[in-house]
Amino acid sequence: MxxxxxxxxxxxxxxxxxxxxxxxxxxxxxxxxxxxxxxxxxxxxxxxxxxxxxxxxxxxxxxxxxxVSFPVGFAGSFHRDLTGAQNARFVARIYGVDTDAMLDFVADFAALGGHLHMPVRSYSSGMRSRLAFGISMALDxxxxxxxxxxxxxDSAFRRKSAAVFKARMKxxxxxxxxxxxxxxxxxxxxxxxxxxxxxxxxxxxxxxxxxxxxxxxxxx
CATH class of the missing domain: 3.40.50.300 (P-loop containing nucleotide triphosphate hydrolases)
Known part of the structure; x- marks a missing residue:
């Protein structure tokens, strides 16, 4: 509430x-x-x-x-010089969850491919949003x-996002x-x-x- x-x-x-x-x-x-x-x-x-x-x-x-989560889609708190994977592991440690499990979920969900291991400063706004959504949905x-x-x-990613969101809303x-x-x-x-x-x-x-x-x- x-x-x-x-x-x-x-x-x-x-x-x-x-x-x-x-x-x-x-x-x-x-x-x-x-x-x-x-x-x-x-x-x-x-x-x-x-x-x-x-x-x-x-x-x-x-x-x-x-x-209460951070605003999903807001990636302003990411360290731009760290990779997406490094940012995901950092957030996992902050919230006390398994870093490997976090990274596995984010890699599968965000579908950033090799970009996951590139600095966040190289990401488009859409890629940062996908990373932020994946990290947030990996947390309870x-x-x-x-x-x-x-x-x-794309439509496939939006369907996947909606499915994960609805699962969390249970x-x-x-x-x-x-x-x-x-x-x-x-x-x-x-x-x-x-x-x-x-x-x-x-x-x-x-x-x-x-x-x-x-x-x-x-x-x-």
Missing amino acids: IILENLTKSFATPNGRKYVAKNINLTIPQGKAMALLGRNGAGKSTMLQMISGNMNPDSGQILTRGA FDTYLVDEVTSVG KSSAIVVTHSLIEVRNLCNAGAVLENGEVTYFDDVEEAIAKHVSNMKRSK
């Missing part, structure tokens, strides 16, 4: 402060794969960064129960934070950011819509999609 209490986050812009969160109070139930929907620039990725603990809010707090978390990574790669929760409503329907059973610093939660993912689509049409 994740609880946002009086959460506020904003950034200074030439046109004044841009609010990602404006005194948000929200409880995200355990056992849900929740889509976080919103227009470009609404602050969805920033919300994941705050929930993961990688970014502090201006005020308020985030309470978490159980282990109570809540997974997923940012666009299920749209990376005993875990997730917050998923994606612009693909097809992916939302395929992966999620609840949703929340972020608009102008406010969040509306829907236990029915179709209601969340309808609200998001309505917001997008109103902005045109």
